[in-house]
Amino acid sequence: MTIDVVFLFLQQGVASGLVIGSVYALIALAIVVIFKTSEVPNFSQGEMVMAAGYIALYLLVFRSMPLWIVMPATILAAYAGAALFRRLVLNQVARANGSPVNLVIATLGLSYVLRGFVRQTGFGDTPRSFPPVIEPQSIMIGQAAVTTLDLVILTTAVLVMAAFFWMFKYTKIGRAMRAVGMNPKAAQLVGVDLTRIHMIVWGLSGGISAIAALLISPKVLMTADMGSIVTMGFAAAIVGGFTSLPGAVVGGFLIGIIENFVGLFISSRAIVLAPFVAIMLVLVIRPQGLFGGRVEIKKV
C-alpha cells in the first residue's frame, strides 16, 4: 500500500465514518438517555429503529403519503410506542420485582415482539429499499467521495443531537431528566413526577430511534433483522462510558470511523467484528469508558 493510498483511505474512512457514525451516535444517545435515568440497558433499541423504519416505509410506499407527513408521523408513533411500553409494561415489571435484570429481560421480550410483528405483516419477507429522500449526487471532499444524501444524513443527525443537548441542558423537562438521573429521591422531593419523566425519556429515545431509522433506511436494505445495527449503538455507548451523553456521540463517530478503517485497511469481512473488538477492548482496558466517571465505593 503506497502512502498515497493510505492518505486516500484515511480521508475516505473519516468522511464515510462520520456519516455512518452520526447515525450510530443517535442510537447510542437513545440508549444512554434511558440508561442514565432508569439504569436499564434497552435491548430493544435496535428493533425500535427497525420498526420505525417499517412504519415510514408503510406510510410512504403503501399509503403514498408525502414525506413531510411521513417523517413527523413516524417519529410521533415511535415516541408514543416507547412511552407506552415504559408506562404499561416496565412500570408493572418494576412493581412485580424491581430487579434491573427483569427489566432487561422485558426489553428483550419487546425486541422479539417487534421483529416477529414485522415478519408477520409480510414486509420483512424480502429485503426492501427505502426510496431516497433526495437524489444522491456524488461530491468530492478532499479526496473522499460522499453523496449529497450523506451530507443530509450528517447534517440532520448533528442538528438533532444539538437540539437534544439544548433540550437536556436548558429546558425545564431536560433539567428534570438530569435530576432523575443524578438523584431520583431528591428529584421526587422537589416535586418531579418520576413516572412521567420516565415516559418522556422513553418517548424521546423512541423518537431519536425513529430519526436514526429515517436517516439510515435509504442507505441499507431493510429487513426484519436490521435492528442488529443496535450493536453499533451499544459499542458506541460503551466506548463513551455508557452514562455519558457526549461520550455516546463521540463513541458513535469513533465506531463509524473505526468500522470504515477496518473495511478499507483490513477486510470488508472483518467489519462486522469491529464493534465487538472495540467493546471488549474498552471493557478490558478502561471499563468506565472514555467519558465515564469513576466507580463509586459501595457503602456497607
Place this chain on the structure above:
Amino acid sequence: MSDKSVLMFPRPKSDTPGLAKPGSMLLTQGALMALGAAALIVLPFLVTGYVLYIANLLLVFIVLCLGLHLVIGETGQFALAHAAFYGIGIYTSGLAGNALGWPFPLSMLLAGLVAGAVGLVIGAVALRMRDIYLALATFAFGEAMQWVFLNWDQVTGGPNGLRISPARLGSLEVLTDRQAYPVVVIVALLMIVLTVVISRSRLGRSFRAVRESDVAAMAMGIPVRRAKITAFGLSAFYAGIAGSMFATFSTYIHPDSLGFQTTILVLTMVVVGGLGSITGAVGGAIVFGLISEFLRQTPSYQEIIYGLILIVFMMYAPRGLFAFVRDLMGRMARG
C-alpha cells in the same frame, strides 16, 4: 440463656410466609422423579424417531439451561454468551470425532473442557465488570464467536456449515436418534445429578452467597471473584457438554443457530421456569422446548410468542412458572 433468649424474642404475629414443609416437598419431588425416570425408560418403545429427536433436543436444552442456571440463577451473574460455548462444544466434539476419530465419551469430555477453559478465560476478563457491563461484554463475546464460526472456514466449514460424522465407541456407531437416545439420556441425567450435588455443596452455597450479597459473602471468607469465575467456567463446561450431546444425534451444524437468538432462547427457558431453581431450569427447558418446536413452522409467530411470554412473565410472574403455580395453589388452599 438459650431458653431465655427464645422467650425474649417473640414470634411474628402472623404465620411466617416462606416456611417450607420439607417432608411433603421431598415426597412430591421423589414421586415426580420416579415418574420422570419411568417415562424416560419407556419412551423409546412407544414413539417414532421424530419424537425421539425432539426428546434428544429437549435433553440438550436441559443441560444448556442447567449451565445458565449455575451462572445466572445460582450466582446472579448476567452472562449472555451461552450459545458461543455451546458452539465451541459442538465444533470441538465434531472435529475430535471427524478428524481424530476419537470415541464419543472422550470427545464429549474434551468439548466440555475446551468450552470450560474458554469460559474461565472470558470469565476472568468479563467479571471485572458488574451487572450490565458483564451482560454487554459477554454479548459482544458471543457475537464475536459467531463471526469466528462463520469465517474460520478451515475448521468450522464457515457459512457452508459442518458435516458431523457419526459418534463412535469402538465399532459401535450412532446413526439414528433412537441409538443416540440412551447416550443423551444418561449424560443429561448425570448433568442433573452433578448440578444437584454442586448446588447442595459448599461451592453451591458460596455461589448463592455471592448472588444474595457479595459484601456479606466476602465477610464470610468467600473469595467472591473466584466464585464468580468458577461459576462462569462451569456454566461454559455445561454448554460444551450440551454441544457434544447435540453432536451425537446430529449430522450437520450451521453457525446461524449459534447466535444471540439461541442464548435468548435458553435464557427464556430458565427465566420462564423460574430463576434460581433446578426444577425451574429443567421444567422451563421442557415446556419452552416443546412450545418452540410447535412454533417452528411459523417463525414470525414464534418470535411474537417468545417475546410476549418474556414480557408477561416479567410483569406478572417474575419468579417463574413453577413458583407462580405454587403461589396460586397456596393461595387457593388458604381460600
Place this chain on the structure above:
Amino acid sequence: MPDLLELTGVSASYGRIQALSGVSLSVPEGSIVALLGSNGAGKTTTLNAISRLVPVQSGNIRFDGKPIESMASHRVVEGGVVQVPEGREVFRDMSVRENLEMGAYRRKDPKSVRADFERILDYFPKLRERLQQRAGTLSGGEQQMLLIGRALMARPRLLLLDEPSLGLSPVLVQQIFGFIDRLNKDGLTILLVEQNAAVALSTSSYAYILENGELALQGASKELRHDDSVRRTYLGH
C-alpha cells in the same frame, strides 16, 4: 393555633428496615416542632411517610385538614409540604443555580420565582458567590444551605428538615439554626428531625421523642430540656 400537619396512628415500613407503628403527632401552624430519637428510631421514615416516599400502611396524615396519605409525592410538594433530606442529597453535577431552579420545579409563577430566588440568595450570601459552581464540590455546610434554599424555592408552607446539623462543625450548626429560626419568624412552619438534642430543644416549642418506631415521650421543649429521660436516650445514663 390550628394544626397544619396532623398524623394519627401512622404505620409504615421502609423495605426491610423496621416499621413505624402507630405514630401520632401534630404541628401547629407557625411553630417549630422537633422529632428526636436515636439512630434508627424511625425519624426519617416519619418524614418520608409525610413526603410520600414510603407507603403508609395504616393511619392518616392530614395537611391543612386534607388527607395526603395516599397522594403522589409531587402533589404533596405542590401542596406546600417540602422536605430537606438528610445528608448531601443535592444534584451533584448541576450548578448551584440549577439546583435552586429545580426547587421551583412545580411552580408556574416565573415572576415570583425570580423574586424568591433573589430573596434566598440574600438569606445565603455564600450561595450567591457560588452560583455557577457544581453542587458536588460545595463544602458540607454550603450543601446544607443549598438544600434548604432549594426547598424554599418551592414556597413551602411546611418545611420538613431532616438532621440539618449532620456532620457540621458547631459553628456551622449555630449558623444553620440561626437561619431556621429566622425562617420560622418569617412565618414558616417547620417539623425538625434532629440528633443534636440541645439545639433542637432550644429551637423548637414542642418535641416528640421516637424510640424503635414508636412515640416514647412528648412535651414542651422547655420542659424536655430538663427531663432526665432525654439524657438517658442519648447517653445511656
Place this chain on the structure above:
Amino acid sequence: MAENLLEVTDLTVRFGGLTAVNKFDIAVQRGTIHALIGPNGAGKSTTFNCISRFYEPTAGRILLNGVDVTRSPASAMAGLGVARTFQNLELFGELTVFENVMIGAHVHAGRSWADALSARPSGVVDHIEHLLQRTGLTAYRNTVARNLDFGHQKLLELARALAIRPRLLLLDEPAAGLRNREIAALDALLTDLCRREGITILLVEHVMQLVMAISDRVTVLNFGTKIAEGTPDEVRNDPSVIEAYLGQEMVHA
C-alpha cells in the same frame, strides 16, 4: 501472643478531599468488649470498614494478634478469625435461616472432599443448631431470611457471624432498631460470648444504654479524630463527649 488482639495505629482515610478518619489509634485487648462511639458522620463506620478490610486506608497499620493485615483482602479475614456484621443488614435474603448460618461456617465446612460436597457437613451442623438455639432462631430455621422481622434479621446476622467461630467479632450497630427487651437480650448474649467464650468484641453503636452496660472500654470519635477513651463512666462524664452528643448547652444541665 500479643496482649492486644487488635492494634490500629495512625489510621487515616481520605475520600477525595474529605478526611473521614485522621491518625486514629485504637488497641483492643483480648477478651474484652470495646465500643467505638461518636455522633453520626464521625468516621466510626469508615474505621470499622478498614479494620474488616472493606475499605483501603490511606495510611496507617492494622495488626491482628501481632500480624500485619493492613493489605489483606476482606475475604481472608474470616479465615483469620475475624467476623463482622453490617449496619444496614447484609443477609442472604432469599436463603433460609439455616443456609445463612451455614454459609457463615464456610471456612469450616470444607475440611475434606466429603465435607465440601455435603449439604450438611458433620461437625458444622451441630454448631449451627447450637447457634440457632442461642439466638432463639431454631423455630425459623427454614424461614427465608427476608421474611423475618427486623429484630430476628439482626440476630441472624449475629448467628451467621458466630458461625465463623471468631476470635474477634466486629459488630456495626447491633442494637439499632431493636426494641428495649431485644436490646436487653442482646446485652446478655454479648456479655456471655465475651466472658464465657472469650470472644473479643469491637462494636460501633449508637444505643448508649447497651454501650454503657457491656463495654470494658469506650473510644469516642468526632470529626474523624479520637476525642476520648476510657471506661464507660469516664467517657460519659467527659465534657467533650457530652458536648459532641448533646451540644454545648447541655454539658452542665
